[in-house]
Amino acid sequence: MSGDFGSIAVLGPGLMGGSLLMALRHRHPTLRLSVWARRQSALDDVMNRGLADFGSLDAAEVVRDAGCLVLCLPVERMKKFAESLVNAVASGALVTDVGSVKGAVVAELEKVFSRHNNFVGSHPMCGSEEAGLDAARADLYEGATCVLTPTSRSLPHFVEKAARLWEMVGARVVRMDPARHDRAAALVSHVPHVAAAALVELVGTESGDVRKLCAGGFRDTTRVASASADLWSGILALNRVEAARGLGDLISLLASIQRALEEERLDEVNALLSSACAHRAEILNALQ
């Protein structure tokens, strides 16, 4: 299954890239893996753990012999980084990424890699509020959904290769166009992220006695708000139109519940909670 990959280069060994190296090393021990990191200490950490066969701070050197490159950087850094290494990438090498926004990223990277049309966007849906190699784990991708976002420019054999890559680490592949992905990601991830941060701020800006009441519900509802603010403002910036639209949808719904409470239309509140309870069960059951 892993025969035609040659070596796989992971660019950026954080939570996503580090977990990818671990999963590939664990499941496909004969694959040659190479790694680029921005800092020497991060590179040393990967190499000391035996997660790659070759590593360098020079991206061109890392990608030159790779049959597949996976860009595991914050979304706002992808374009500049890709430009810095495009000339070193072999014509037959697949380039993909793990960015949480696809419209802007795919448009930028398809342009950077237009010579061979070898870029296909990916978004494995398994990030968390944690970051860095210390949070990485070999089973991060197992059972996760990975969205591929091919466009009319994508070459089928590269799309197939990208699908195989994620299946090799246990993910389920779904295909979606970049714009649809960004609408969906806004609703399932970016808007909930903003809501979680806002819920924390409601409590965080109150006096201390309120905080003492925070319990399991608060903890889970706001978990994602502990993620890197820089990483997430980058994501929201690149998907700001869909995120703002989704926030508008959320605000409308919350305002209708607020009015129902104010006007004592409690059946409406019950109906919404019942519907949400049923929908959540449907959504999670379908994912199993």
Next chain:
Amino acid sequence: MSGDFGSIAVLGPGLMGGSLLMALRHRHPTLRLSVWARRQSALDDVMNRGLADFGSLDAAEVVRDAGCLVLCLPVERMKKFAESLVNAVASGALVTDVGSVKGAVVAELEKVFSRHNNFVGSHPMCGSEEAGLDAARADLYEGATCVLTPTSRSLPHFVEKAARLWEMVGARVVRMDPARHDRAAALVSHVPHVAAAALVELVGTESGDVRKLCAGGFRDTTRVASASADLWSGILALNRVEAARGLGDLISLLASIQRALEEERLDEVNALLSSACAHRAEILNALQ
């Protein structure tokens, strides 16, 4: 420590009441425990598990000899239920509850129990989306915060007795007046609950491809939306003023982020996310 309780009567063996019985049985095996349930099958379940020494569907019979009563019913049923048993309660018996709303519940129950002024409101902050005796566990209250809401009418020895009850099952007791509790509970629990339900509905009312992207962040952020809609519409109904006010605060904050995204004031988005990340760490660290 458990010497002066006589027997403890738990009224309603669901998640909260069932867990209380388990915790008392486990930690204080010599205490006499009695239980009232609405349905024979629920009563049989408690008795078959050996969680109480006496049980009946007749509340008056259950509470007659108790030194302490704990009302573990949905908030909207408390008043009527209390009225049905008040004449059977001994003058020295503490009456408390586990309701998630305190203003309305305390006002109602102080009135019902005004003859001996033996009601003190409690709200142990450890509910979950699960319900019923099958979800109950002996360690539910361990490390949890339990809010006591004494008023100017409360007799100090009953307040002390209520505090001891919750400490006996491992909770940390905090005192707060009922109105302040309801503001705080709206912010840390009732508003997040509505937000979770609304976030589910945003996805639930979209076509199926969006749902496929739901992952760990969505699952945790919306966990509480799987709770009983009836239980929670009762809570929201009784705390509707503070819940609506808190929703208004949330909507204002979300709208300001929406505008910042639309107008590309991305530093503001980053500042909010950074503040939320720091506040969440502060809040959770203080709880440990």
